[in-house]
Amino acid sequence: MTALADLERKRREAAQRKDAIADERGRSAFGALTAGKGAAQLAELRERALRIDLEIGDLDSAITSAKAQLAAARREDALEEKREQARAALPCAAKLRQNGRRVGDAIAQLGAALAAIKADMAEAGRLGVRAPSFDLFRSNLRRALDTSLSPVGLQHDLVAPGQRVEVATLIENYASAIEREVSAICGERPRSPETKVA
Secondary structure (H helix, E strand, O other): OOHHHHHHHHHHHHHHHHHHHHHHHHHHHHHHHHOOOOHHHHHHHHHHHHHHHHHHHHHHHHHHHHHHHHHHHHHHHHHHHHHHHHHHOHHHHHHHHHHHHHHHHHHHHHHHHHHHHHHHHHHHHHOOOOOOOHHHHHHHHHHHHHHHHHHHOOOOOOOOHHHOOOHHHHHHHHHHHHHHHHHHHHOOOOOOOOOOOO
C-alpha cells in the first residue's frame, strides 16, 4: 500500500470515528443538558471530538502533501522521459550535419559541372556549331531539377508528367544535338549513340 493510500485509509477511519463520536455525543448531550446526568461523559466526548478534528486536519494536510509529492514525481518522470527522447535525437543531429555536408559538396560539384556545361556550349557556338542557347538550357535545367527534387518535396514548380526529364537525359539530348550539327556541317552520317569511337 502506498503512503497516500495509507493516509487516505486513516482519514476514512478517522471520519468514521468522528461520526460515531458525534452520535454518542448527541445522545449524551440530551441527558446532560436536560436531566443534568452525564456531564463528565459529555465533556469527555467533546475532548475526543476535538482530538479527532485535529487528527483529521493533520491527515488532510498529510494527504495534500503526499498528492503534491506524487504529482511532482510524475512530472519528474515525464520530464525524464522527455529528456531521454531528446537524447535519442542526438544521432539525428550528427546525421543531419553529415548529410548537410554531402548536399553542400554535391551542390558545389553541380555548380562546377554546370559551369563546365555552359563553357562547353559556348565553345561549340564559338566554333560555329549551333548549340542550344544557355537560356533554353537554364529553363530545361529548372524543369529537370524540379523533376529530380519532387520526390522529396523540394521542387520549385510542379512538373506535368509529360514534361518531366532527368538532368542526364537533358544533357545527352544537347550533346547529341551538337554531334548531329557537326555531322551535318561535315557532310557525315550522324553516329548513333551506341557507336563507339575508337
